[in-house]
């Protein structure tokens with residue numbers, strides 16, 4: 233198991249390029265199950281979660297190949313390694329329909345194959361993902377949406393067994409929110425399934441995240457007839473068949489936000505290129521209000537050193553375009569450097585606060601009450617060994633370690649490797665001292 237050894241207290245400075253988005257890439261890869269012929273993916277980030285999705289697709293009969301790889305078949309582990317030639321994924325119409333627990337338990341986003349399998353192969357058996365460290369995370373809305381398209385669904389022995397009617401899925405209407413709000417992967421699942429259903433489908437209260445818009449645009453290029461993806465109401469006219477195409481994975485807005493927050497926390501000067509500034513309007517606004525200089529260009533964002541200590545600001549996570557839950561932990565880490573009291577609540581995942589105790593080990597003064605964290609700052613941070621509990625919590629600990637004096641060791645960085653492409657190299661290029669090491673006594 234690896235850990236990060238960080239020598240903190242140095243401002244980050246320089247320019248980095250955003251990687252392709254994990255959360256856009258995962259449903260786009262799952263969508264290849266719907267498509268006749270090969271699909272070429274470009275700017276796929278080299279991440280553990282991408283390798284897991286490719287392994288799942290291979291198990292479902294997908295062929296993976298790369299132009300510059302001699303045309304031969306690839307193992308999932310090496311297929312995700314990027315490369316300018318891009319990766320080609322071809323999924324036959326007939327094939328296995330099981331997403332086994334062994335893979336689903338490693339990555340919840342495996343559930344995104346449910347809709348495509350059902351639509352193209354008529355049935356799907358997908359293990360129930362269960363809870364995870366950030367919360368309960370049910371999939372009831374996914375199932376409700378697929379049932380609205382005529383699927384028969386049973387959950388037995390921890391497995392979702394779904395079957396399409398004899399003539400295939402039929403168009404339907406579904407309202408896709410619970411009291412928490414809508415669901416990103418649930419919207420993706422139902423939208424993908426509806427592309428091949430007979431007739432017209434409508435998804436109301438759809439998730440409006442940019443990843444849904446990217447998926448809708450890609451599927452339309454493959455022959456789908458989707459209107460409104462990225463808005464609250466999506467209308468889909470089913471078609472007989474979809475064909476493969478080419479897609480470039482859009483920039484990762486959460487990685488960009490993480491790097492900018494690391495810059496702000498270290499009083500650094502960092503430009504992230506190749507990103508999509510409008511997707512981070514909420515973070516730009518927060519920087520402006522807390523008086524962290526932040527400039528934007530058409531495809532770049534830059535944070536510069538603050539002159540006055542930034543002001544602490546309250547934040548509530550909300551579905552897009554609100555403040556993303558996937559930046560909550562990193563925002564908390566930044567808040568420890570700010571002046572005043574900040575209240576941070578997570579309405580999307582009220583239990584996503586495992587990082588609080590670890591940030592406090594570094595000297596933060598954060599109190600948690602249910603889905604609310606109260607931070608009093610500024611508190612000087614001092615390096616210590618800490619344990620990462622999940623992907624974004626790991627990123628928050630890296631930010632805090634970079635801002636802290638002395639040495640911080642972040643253990644269990646395999647969480648980080650699920651969703652950040654070579655983060656230590658990017659931070660290293662910005663002058664941060666982060667070394668990946670084998671954690672001899674990491675349990």
Ligand code: EPU
Pocket residue numbers: 254255256258340341367368369370371372373374375410412413414415416417418439557558579580581623624651
């Ligand atoms: N929910 C339900 N029923 C459902 C589905 C969701 O009640 O059937 C609830 C969830 O419990 C949660 C809320 O709805 O409270 C939102 O969950 P959502 O379904 O939107 O989450 P997701 O689609 O499973 C994606 C991202 C997460 C991100 C969330 C919220 C991917 C692969 N994952 O998950 O990303 O936190 O949306 O924006 O896109 C991460 O990257 O670190 C990560 C966890």
